[in-house]
Amino acid sequence: MSRLLEGKAAIVTGGAQGIGLAIARLLSAEGASVVVADLDGDGAAAAAATLDGPAIGMACNVTSEPDMEAVVARCTSEFGSLDVMVNNAGVTRDKTMRKMTLEDFRAVIDVHLLGTWLGTRFASYVMREQGSGAIVNISSLSGKQGNPGQTNYSAAKAGIVGLTKAAAKELGHLGVRVNAVQPGLIRTAMTEAMPKEAWDSKMAEIPMGRAGEPEEVAKVVLFLASDLASYLTGTVIEITGGRGM
Numbered sequence: 001m002s003r004l005l006e007g008k009a010a011i012v013t014g015g016a017q018g019i020g021l022a023i024a025r026l027l028s029a030e031g032a033s034v035v036v037a038d039l040d041g042d043g044a045a046a047a048a049a050t051l052d053g054p055a056i057g058m059a060c061n062v063t064s065e066p067d068m069e070a071v072v073a074r075c076t077s078e079f080g081s082l083d084v085m086v087n088n089a090g091v092t093r094d095k096t097m098r099k100m101t102l103e104d105f106r107a108v109i110d111v112h113l114l115g116t117w118l119g120t121r122f123a124s125y126v127m128r129e130q131g132s133g134a135i136v137n138i139s140s141l142s143g144k145q146g147n148p149g150q151t152n153y154s155a156a157k158a159g160i161v162g163l164t165k166a167a168a169k170e171l172g173h174l175g176v177r178v179n180a181v182q183p184g185l186i187r188t189a190m191t192e193a194m195p196k197e198a199w200d201s202k203m204a205e206i207p208m209g210r211a212g213e214p215e216e217v218a219k220v221v222l223f224l225a226s227d228l229a230s231y232l233t234g235t236v237i238e239i240t241g242g243r244g245m
Helices: 018-029 041-049 065-079 102-130 151-174 196-203 214-225
Strands: 009-013 033-038 055-059 084-087 133-138 176-183 236-239
Touching: 009 018, 009 065, 009 102, 018 033, 018 041, 018 084, 018 214, 033 041, 033 065, 041 055, 055 065, 065 102, 084 102, 084 214, 102 133, 102 151, 102 176, 133 151, 133 214, 151 176, 176 214, 214 236
Parallel strands: 009 033, 009 084, 033 055, 084 133, 133 176, 176 236
Antiparallel strands: none
């Protein structure tokens, strides 16, 4: 049985750990050559070394135009195309508005929203010339319903939805699809470091009664990246176990 991304090339930002690494591993297992881009260049190289097929790890600050341009250029020069772009890189600086600094707000907006815009922009330059490509942006349930202590993160993740829909309308006639996913409570090192009461309160809101796994997010990203989703663009898929309905 042929793999879903046989012969394709993909970039995953923030791919050295967590959800990004799970995505990179699944795309690779389904036949893609993968560029793992991460602020932690050593981590990106180590992650790339664990993938099934051809892979490169690159240090990349997603808020830097030259860095993002270089990642896309490396993918196309090394693998001959760019077929899948996953804008996943993110940070948190959680504080109430009263305590949040301007620097905290800007840092989160820049990494999530500016980083996603730059990734979408540079990937689209290649994909529109090819006449094909899939861009998948990682939003969050926080961007739909908001979280206290996350005015920066919730704003950025909501912005990614608007960016995704606008880009989908710009690029659809060129054969480029742009979609987003909104994970809810996913079991990662970051979420497991949450205070127990915060974890328990989120768990109580999940009809399926459990947290999600990074691999469950990766499967939905794979679907959107593949030809199985050939008539989907501008969509936002919630991966929440029913939380936030």
